[in-house]
Amino acid sequence: MTRTLVRAAPRRTPRRARVLTTTAAVLVGVTALAGCSALESDGAEPSASGAAASGSVTLVTHDSFGLSDGLLEQFEEESGLTVEIVQPGDAGVLANQLVLTKDAPLGDLVFGIDNTFASRVIDEGVVVPAELTAPAVEDAAAYAVDGDEGALTAVDFGDVCVNVDHEWFAAQGLAEPTTLEDLAKPEYKDLLVVPNPVTSSPGLAFLLATVGAFGEDAWPTYWQQLKDNGLKVADGWSDAYYVDFTAGGGDGPRPLVLSYASSPPFTVPEGGDVPTTGALLDTCFRQVEYAGVLAGAANPEGAAQLLDFLLSDEVQADIPGSMYMYPVSASVVLPEEWTQWAPLADAPFEVPLADVAAHREAWLTTWSDTVIG
Structure with missing residues (x-):
């Protein structure tokens, strides 16, 4: 079966380009990709820790996701997994597609659901809790969504x-x-x-x-x-x-x-x-972006591994330069130009x-x- 892999390149431009894709085309294309991924993931042999040591893990994300060259390859080498990326469009389109396809999920892990749509994917049962080990999980807890039981984990904010x-x-x-x-x-x-x-x-x-x-x-x-x-x-x-x-x-x-x-x-x-x-x-x-393991994922163990990777020191330190958001990790040293020219608002407007x-x-x-x- 032929698979089309889309790997987003890092962008040296202000955040963030949003391109909307025709819903019908998304549903046909990414559902086929997800189905193909599910078929091939079934053959993955679990490691001693219970995580898949081979096969693929599909990340469903908005069309501005991108990490610096080499980071995803590093994850693939260390985990034994191949990362496939599906990008339906903006965060709003992403949330809608995940709800529409929750009975046949588009992949294993979602990244890019923000706080304006978080309640919808939680209420629809799109994501499920996962056991995570990255140190930044504790920092991410400060951005937890009220009523969520750990199904969404904050990765960045701005x-x-x-x-x-x-x-x-x-x-x-x-x-x-x-x-x-x-x-x-x-x-x-x-x-x-x-x-x-x-x-x-x-x-x-x-x-x-x-x-x-x-x-x-x-x-x-x-x-x-x-x-x-x-x-x-x-x-x-x-x-x-x-x-x-x-x-x-x-x-x-x-x-x-x-x-x-x-x-x-x-x-x-x-x-x-x-x-x-x-x-x-x-x-x-203030916008917060979350990641979560998709309910019914073909490779939930691999999804949890990839989410841990998004919270790793390497990725968290890369987020300001690649995705132009603030990392949730309190241990990351921000670029000097950010401390001078990209201050956060002292009192952003809020809506519960x-x-x-x-x-x-x-x-x-x-x-x-x-x-x-």
Whole structure:
């Protein structure tokens, strides 16, 4: 049986490109791959510890997953497993596909379910607890989802924030905005682009930031103000950042874009020492990414081994440079440019995850009716 392996390359660009794949194509392609993986994993011989020492383990993840060259190969060499990667799309698409295929799982381990969708995969029984041994498991416990019994384990986190092009504002002689309220002021008309929260996990995180800032009753009014002020909505983060943002490399027209607090260090020009962009830390929502063993996985032991690997010192130290998020491990020394140019927000906006679970779909419908019409 022929298998198509997709191995994501590390990206030296701001987090994160999100490409949505047609649902039907995903279901056909990845279900066939998962089925093939299941057939071939059945023949794996367990080691003395009970973990599979040969065969394959399939990681289902979003389309921005990537580690530095050699890390996954190191895991394969040490574990005796072959890692196969399936990438249906953004975190929202990922969660939807896992729910739709929970009776015939797409793989063994999922990585990239964030806190905006965590409750859904838990409630649907998509993931199951696993016994883990990595030291960072204790650090990950600080990000545990309420009501979860260990089915999801935090791997990394970061702040979704509006980013500003310093050079554009300096050239225009216009003061930069600093708050959510500023973004709706007339002087910033036609300057902001955000990804669609229906199709983008950063977009949903920003929607939740406005819910946390203005409350469940008033946030639609704020979005109406943004719309009236010339807000542009892009399909995903990559379109917003690389096409519409003035500092994204595509000569876009908009100097305000939704991205991450960790994006600015990657806009330091060659030969320079100062980023051309910055994050507005009073506009942020903290995003946490989780991994979990899929219920009904063909190789749950291999999935647990791979999850332990994601929490290893080597991978945790690699996360800032390869996936542009903060590692959950407290023992990792962050790159110097991160401590200077990628600070976390002191007080990101928050929404209880129970409220997200209860109202997510209704909020998305209200947002669509308000902004898209």
